[in-house]
Amino acid sequence: MAAVAHQAEHVAPLRVAEKRKSVAHRLTRVLSRAPLNILLLIIGVFWLVPTLGLFFTSLIVPDQISSVGWWKIFAQPSLATLENYRHVFADRSIMSALVITVFIAIGATVLPLLVGALAAYAFAWIDFPGRDWLFVGVVAAIVVPYQMALIPIFSIYNHVGLFDTVLGIVLFHTGFGLPFAIFLLRNFFVGIPKELLEAARIDGAGELRIFMRLVLPLGMPALASLTIFQFLWTWNDLLVALTFGRDTQPITVAIFTQMRQFGSNIDLIAPASFLSLAIPLVVFFAFQRYFAQGLLAGSVKS
Amino acid sequence: MAAMQDIAAKPPARGASPPTSAKGHRHSLRRRSLVALAFLAPALFFLVVWIVYPTVYTIGRSLYDKTGARFIGIDNYKTLFTTDILTVAIRNNAVWVAIAPATVTAIGLVFAVLTERIRWSVAFKTAVFMPMAISLFAAGVIWHIMYLQNPEQGAVNAAIGGVVQVFRPPGPLSGASPSTRALTGSAAQGFTLRVPVHPGSVARLGLTAIPPQDVPKGAVAAVEPASSPGAVTGVVWRDFRPGGGKPGKVEKGELGLPGVTLRLADRTGTIVATTTSGPSGDFTFSGLAPGAYRVGISSKTFTPPFAGIPWLGTSLITPSTIIAYIWVWAGFAMVVIGAGLAAIPRDVLEAARTDGATEWQVFRRVTVPLLAPTLFTVFITMIINVLKVFDIILSIAPGSSQAAGNVIALAMWRTSFGGVNDFGLGSAIAVLLFLLVIPVLLLNVRRFRRED
Numbered sequence: 001m002a003a004v005a006h007q008a009e010h011v012a013p014l015r016v017a018e019k020r021k022s023v024a025h026r027l028t029r030v031l032s033r034a035p036l037n038i039l040l041l042i043i044g045v046f047w048l049v050p051t052l053g054l055f056f057t058s059l060i061v062p063d064q065i066s067s068v069g070w071w072k073i074f075a076q077p078s079l080a081t082l083e084n085y086r087h088v089f090a091d092r093s094i095m096s097a098l099v100i101t102v103f104i105a106i107g108a109t110v111l112p113l114l115v116g117a118l119a120a121y122a123f124a125w126i127d128f129p130g131r132d133w134l135f136v137g138v139v140a141a142i143v144v145p146y147q148m149a150l151i152p153i154f155s156i157y158n159h160v161g162l163f164d165t166v167l168g169i170v171l172f173h174t175g176f177g178l179p180f181a182i183f184l185l186r187n188f189f190v191g192i193p194k195e196l197l198e199a200a201r202i203d204g205a206g207e208l209r210i211f212m213r214l215v216l217p218l219g220m221p222a223l224a225s226l227t228i229f230q231f232l233w234t235w236n237d238l239l240v241a242l243t244f245g246r247d248t249q250p251i252t253v254a255i256f257t258q259m260r261q262f263g264s265n266i267d268l269i270a271p272a273s274f275l276s277l278a279i280p281l282v283v284f285f286a287f288q289r290y291f292a293q294g295l296l297a298g299s300v301k302s
Numbered sequence: 303m304a305a306m307q308d309i310a311a312k313p314p315a316r317g318a319s320p321p322t323s324a325k326g327h328r329h330s331l332r333r334r335s336l337v338a339l340a341f342l343a344p345a346l347f348f349l350v351v352w353i354v355y356p357t358v359y360t361i362g363r364s365l366y367d368k369t370g371a372r373f374i375g376i377d378n379y380k381t382l383f384t385t386d387i388l389t390v391a392i393r394n395n396a397v398w399v400a401i402a403p404a405t406v407t408a409i410g411l412v413f414a415v416l417t418e419r420i421r422w423s424v425a426f427k428t429a430v431f432m433p434m435a436i437s438l439f440a441a442g443v444i445w446h447i448m449y450l451q452n453p454e455q456g457a458v459n460a461a462i463g464g465v466v467q468v469f470r471p472p473g474p475l476s477g478a479s480p481s482t483r484a485l486t487g488s489a490a491q492g493f494t495l496r497v498p499v500h501p502g503s504v505a506r507l508g509l510t511a512i513p514p515q516d517v518p519k520g521a522v523a524a525v526e527p528a529s530s531p532g533a534v535t536g537v538v539w540r541d542f543r544p545g546g547g548k549p550g551k552v553e554k555g556e557l558g559l560p561g562v563t564l565r566l567a568d569r570t571g572t573i574v575a576t577t578t579s580g581p582s583g584d585f586t587f588s589g590l591a592p593g594a595y596r597v598g599i600s601s602k603t604f605t606p607p608f609a610g611i612p613w614l615g616t617s618l619i620t621p622s623t624i625i626a627y628i629w630v631w632a633g634f635a636m637v638v639i640g641a642g643l644a645a646i647p648r649d650v651l652e653a654a655r656t657d658g659a660t661e662w663q664v665f666r667r668v669t670v671p672l673l674a675p676t677l678f679t680v681f682i683t684m685i686i687n688v689l690k691v692f693d694i695i696l697s698i699a700p701g702s703s704q705a706a707g708n709v710i711a712l713a714m715w716r717t718s719f720g721g722v723n724d725f726g727l728g729s730a731i732a733v734l735l736f737l738l739v740i741p742v743l744l745l746n747v748r749r750f751r752r753e754d
Contacts, residue, residue, distance in 0.1 A: 175352020
C-alpha cells in the first residue's frame with residue numbers, strides 16, 4: 001500500500017504544477033473536486049461504521065445491551081461503561097482462549113516460515129531433477145480447500161493423540177500454509193542477485209551457510225510480509241480449531257461456543273469479539289506496508 | 303485470509319538458472335540433489351502428510367458409507383444432489399459466485415481509480431482495507447449487530463427507518479382496535495361507525511388494545527360529548543380502565559385520545575370533512591347541512607411504525623451475508639488493482655487526454671484494458687475465496703436461518719463434524735468443492751508454466 005501511495009504522490013505534484021495558472025483556475029479545480037471528496041468521505045465513514053458499531057456495542061451497560069442500539073451512546077453517554085470488559089477479563093474461558101490463540105498464531109507462523117524458507121531456497125537456487133514439476137505441484141496445492149483434509153487428519157490425530165492439542169492445530173496450519181509460503185519466498189529469493197550467491201560459493205561457503213548468512217537477511221522483506229500474513233491468517237482461523245480442538249479453543253471458537261445463545265449474552269460476545277480483532281488490527285496498522293506487499297508479491301508487482 | 307494466497311499464484315519472475323560447476327558434473331548433480339532434498343525434506347513431509355495423502359484419502363473415502371465399512375460407489379454423490387439441505391447449499395454457492403467476485407472487483411476498480419484523484423488517499427485506503435485484518439468470523443459478529451431487525455437495535459434498519467419515517471410517519475395508535483362492534487373496518491382502511499349520524503347527534507368511538515405507554519401525550523379524561531345543533535360532536539377515547547369497565551360507555555378513569563384523525567363521509571361515501579381530536583378525545587364537525595353522515599377514524603392513525611427489514615431472516619440471509627463479505631474484501635481488490643493502476647505509464651493516459659478523450663473514455667478505453675490482467679487475477683482469486691466461504695455464515699446467521707444461508711464448505715463441515723458425522727457424505731461434499739476449484743488450479747499452473 002505504501003508503494004501505491006508513494007506512486008500517487010509522485011504523480012500529483014506534476015499535475016498541480018501544470019495547472020497552476022491562476023487562483024481562479026485553482027479554485028475551480030478545488031470546487032470541481034468537492035463532490036468526489038465528499039463522496040469518498042461518506043464511503044470511508046461507511047466502511048468504518050460497522051467496526052465502530054461493534055466497539056460501541058461492547059461498551060453498553062449489560063442490562064441495556066440487548067435492547068438499545070449502539071448509536072444511543074452519543075445521546076446518552078451514561079450508557080457506556082467498561083463493565084462488559086471487566087466481565088470478559090474475569091471470564092476464564094475467554095482469557096485462556098486468548099492465550100491459546102497466541103500460542104497457535106505464533107507456532108503456526110514460525111514453523112511454516114522456517115520450513116518454507118528452506119524449501120524456497122532449494123526451489124530458487126539449487127538445480128535438481130524434477131524441480132519444476134515439484135514446484136508446479138506446490139503452486140497447485142495453494143488452492144486445495146481445507147475440507148479435503150479435515151476428515152483424514154481428524155482420524156490421524158485421534159490415533160496419534162494430536163486431537164485437541166495446540167500442536168495438532170499448528171501442524172495443520174503449517175501444512176496448509178506451506179504452499180503459499182514456499183511460493184512467495186521462492187519468488188523473492190529468485191530475485192537475489194546471482195553474483196552474490198556465486199561469489200559465496202566460490203569462496204567455499206556451503207549451501208546452509210549461504211542460506212543463513214545471505215538469503216535469510218536479504219529475504220527479510222518477504223519474510224516480514226509472510227509473517228504478518230500467516231499471523232493474521234492463523235489468528236483469525238475458525239475452521240481448523242473448531243475441527244481439531246474440543247477444549248483447546250482459540251478465541252474465535254470460544255466466542256462461537258458462546259454464540260449458541262446469541263442475544264442473551266451479547267454483553268460477552270461483543271467485547272470478546274472486539275478483543276479478538278483488536279490484536280490483528282494493531283498488527284495490521286503497525287505493519288500495513290508489509291501486509292500489502294505480501295498481498296502484491298508475486299502477483300502485480302513481480 | 304487463507305485464500306488471499308491465491309492472488310500470488312501468478313507467474314513470478316523468471317527462475318534463476320543454477321550455477322553449474324565445471325568439474326565433476328555427474329558427481330555434482332548427485333550432490334546437489336542430496337542437498338536439495340535436505341532443504342526440501344521438512345516441507346515435503348508436511349505437504350505429503352497434510353495435503354497429498356488426505357486429498358487421495360478423501361477422494362477414496364467419498365465412495366464408502368457413513369462409517370466406512372461398506373463400499374457404495376457414487377451413492378454419496380447421488381445423495382449430495384438430491385438432499386434438500388445440500389442442494390440449498392449448492393444453489394447458495396452459485397448465487398455467491400455470481401454476485402460477490404464481480405462486485406468486489408468492480409468496487410475495487412472504482413475505489414482504486416477514484417482514490418488517485420484525492421489527496422487523502424492513504425487514509426481512505428486504510429479505512430477500506432482495514433476489514434481485511436479482521437477475521438471473517440468477527441466480521442460476521444459485526445454485521446449481525448448491524449443487521450438486527452428491530453430498528454431500535456440494528457443500525458441498518460435504523461437508517462432505513464429514519465428515511466421511511468419521513469414519507470410514511472407512523473400513526474399515534476398503531477396497535478389499537480375498536481372496543482365494540484359499533485365500529486367496522488380495518489386498521490388499513492380505518493374504522494367507521496356502523497350507524498349513520500345526523501347534525502346534532504353525538505358519536506362515540508371507543509378504542510382498545512392501547513398499552514399505557516402508547517397513550518398520546520397530553521391525554522386527559524374522556525368526557526361524554528354534548529350535542530350541538532348543526533354539528534356532529536363526538537369523542538374518541540381509550541375505552542378501558544383498570545378493572546375493565548363497560549365497553550362502549552365513557553366512564554370515569556378512561557382517557558381521551560388526542561391527535562386522532564377523524565373523517566366525516568356523506569351518504570355517497572365521499573369524505574366531506576376531517577378533523578383532529580382534542581386533549582379529551584373530543585371533536586366537532588360543525589356547519590353541516592342536514593342529512594346522514596358516517597363518522598370514522600382515518601387509517602393514518604393506525605399506520606404501524608417501520609418494523610425493520612428481516613436482513614437475517616431466511617429469505618435475505620444470503621444477500622445480507624454477501625454484502626458483509628464484500629465489505630471485507632473490497633479493500634483487497636482496491637489495493638491490488640491500485641498497484642496495477644500505478645504501474646500504468648502516465649504518458650499513455652495523458653496522451654489520451656491530450657487527444658481530447660473524456661475521463662470516462664480514458665477509463666473505459668485505456669485504463670480498463672490495460673488493467674485487464676490484474677482485474678482477472680482479482681476476479682479469479684475472489685471466486686476461490688467465495689467457494690470456500692465458511693466462518694462468516696456461522697457467525698452472522700442466527701440459528702433459525704443457518705440452514706437457509708448454507709454453503710458447500712459449511713455443509714461439508716456440518717455433515718462431517720456437526721453431529722451427523724457422516725464421513726462418507728462429508729468426503730463427497732469436499733470432493734465437490736475440490737472439483738470446483740480445479741479449473742482455477744489448472745489456470746494458475748498454466749500461467750505459471752507459461753511465464754517460467
